[in-house]
Amino acid sequence: MSKKYFGTDGIRGLVGKPPITPEFALKLGWAAGKVFAENGNRKVLIGKDTRISGYMLETALEAGLIAAGVDVGLLGPMPTPAIAYLTKTFRADAGIVISASHNPYYDNGIKFFSKDGTKLPDEIEYQIEDLLEQDITCVSSELLGKAFRINDAAGRYIEFCKSRFAPDTLKGMKIVVDSANGATYHIAPEVFSELGAKVIPIFNQPDGLNINKMCGATHTAALQKIVKAENAHVGLALDGDGDRIIMVDENGVEVDGDELVFIIARHALKQGKLNGGVVGTLMSNLGLEVALKNLSIPFKRAKVGDRYVMQLLKENNWSIGGESSGHVINLEHIPTGDGVVSAIQVLAAMVETGMSLSELKSGMEKYPQKLINIRVSDNKYPLEVDEVKIAIAEAEVELGEAGRILIRKSGTEPLIRVMTEGKDSDLIISVAEKVAQKVTEFA
Template identity: 40%
Template sequence: MRRLFGTDGVRGLAGIDVTADLALGLAQAAARVLGRSAREESRRPIAVIARDPRVSGEFIAAAVAAGLASSGVDVLDAGVIPTPAAAFLVANARADFGVMVSASHNPAPDNGIKFFARGGKKLPDEVEDLIEAALTEPKLSPTGREVGRIRRFADAEDRYVVHLLGTLSERLDGVHVVLDCAHGAAAGISPDVFRDAGARVTVIGNSPDGFNINDSVGSTHLEQLSVAVREHGADLGIAHDGDADRCLAIDHEGNVIDGDMIMVILAISMSQRNLLKDHTLVTTVMSNLGLRIAMDNHGISVVETGVGDRYVLEALNAGNYSLGGEQSGHVIISDHATTGDGILTGLQIVAEMVRTGKTLKELASAMTVYPQVLVNVRGVDRSRALNDEVIAQAVTQAELALGENGRVLLRPSGTEPVVRVMVEAREQHTAAQLADDLADVVRARTAL
């Protein structure tokens, strides 16, 4: 049977996959599992709920609130705020858990439900499995005074804004930043935060109507931001996704600064200021080889994880490290956040520009990006790809050909009959040729 929870909560087409009935049931199940400690302490559990501005979030969040309150949980409804704000508020309000209704960078018809444990931390797989199992258990059915209350979390935004500003050690006066809020959850917060910090702000993607979230704007569509930065003569651009847990950037010339470059900039800065625990950065196997070389040049170790910010978080927590993230722009600064926070990341990038007096392009030059070619080989047996001797020999030969000037990664998809072949090399044509050759071998040896 297919697991209900994916790599980041439950997600799908709202009204078909993510229904009001499912939201109600998940909330009731979560009340049983995540509210257990509070009940054992003879007190009523408290939960923070929030959503991004997509229209389906209205009925899904209402169903979640109903499921929680009917299960004896007091609900603090924070309304439309970023995912990292919801995580922060769970800890700040000393709630027992939190619920975020969002499909992140997905298009408007999709939606999702993710849970945070006490302290604003993402749930491990085993706890998600307990919630899924609890869907078939008897529901909690309190009555009278034991029924939960639903209240507006009136100062939710203010608490989060104060928290963000408190992470800065200097003002951002004199820096002109263009913000792309993806018509999402950042729209009501990010521009105010940057202005309060002293930056001059121009905003695009800042008119959410429930249907236009991530539509040709935001971190998955950087073209408009690049144009806006150049047209306004800004120092940089910052792009969020729909729930503002990502940050990608544009330098003053319109060039993309991806998550790898952002991590390099922040890691070097934090290491120089003795803020990088064990001088170690956590990233995934998909990060560019140039990141690893840049970190080695600055005496910074790299811990690699599987693809997905939850695995980065697990490694950060296990090693008590300070910084980690993904090429996609999920950057986790663990001294200030329990999850990726696009607004926080953007603030820290601008702060480093102020501290050093350098442009974003100059800061990003610490990393040389290696050409990276990814080929998806479809219609193949994923498990056979990792155990085939001929494929292993082909990978070894490619690695020998590259030497220290590149790398090879074969990664089976976790959800479909696809094997991803990734090759990095100093020259684009070399990476492309080796990737195509390896893809041919994988296709021939594992075709279904």
């Protein structure tokens, strides 16, 4: 049974797909509220990132939930992991995030958390989808929900992030923090500063339209220049909703999620705190797998998406995993990916070892990768075309045992991603371009 509305990361209205309208958000709020209320759950928190449509969708969701008899706590702009944490802290029955993560301001999406700060079970999502096909019916006046604003949400989350680490953990460090004009703009600089670092905040002036605009985890060029100009120890690039982290070392070189996972896992191993192995994804660099193997750390690959990384971690009772895109998970600290908390773990390793970020990452040698994204129309399915299948098969033969090719649809954008990897850089680029050209013909 497939879902019509819910994807692997909530409900998204992106370029090439129907946007989430106020009418849909209203009905979604009502449908979710009705399911929650029927299960005796009558308190839901709503948070959002800084994109301009968040105000509109927040109001519509709030109205729908209240019409179903559910009380609504409004958190304002907050990182996605903060909403997961606060849902549990405030003993709410569910949490809702209005965000499209690393996407441009004109996209938006809606994600749900359970009362435990984890993603909703499939059966709950199916129940909500069933109600989306029905007309809204409002509860009687005496049963209507109420709305209230939670003014100390940011402060509570800042204290939570700090509480995971010793005071003055970052004393003596100079850090450039890029908040992507997103949900961490008022949180990340405070956390790192209160842990002792000298912080240079950039891209922390959201206006509703500039979220992720040539900044943050997907655009680190400006951060790289500023880190070098300021002679900083490190640069941190979060994404629009704060669940991703990409770092920049003291030389202005980008350090991706695979390298950060390696640093965190190796440091945990040296401290005797590593629980089992590490989970990556099909997109994780082969260099990560090789480096972990050299440390006798087990490694498994999940499907792309932090949801699948989390699932495999729980199945194996492990703690550490992540994606090259910057989703980093350590269940010893928080039950979801968290860019701020993950960054502190890496920074703490720098302080405790006395090593720079470039030195810490040197234990892992990345294999060359080539990633090409092809935009696809809604009614086109190029991966089902015989000519494309033949091109992929020929690419696998050409790469042989010296590399690999991975073709997949993006879970958040109307894209086909073609990725090749291997020791021979010229070969993987040539193979990727040939396959991408064939996909483009039918996109």
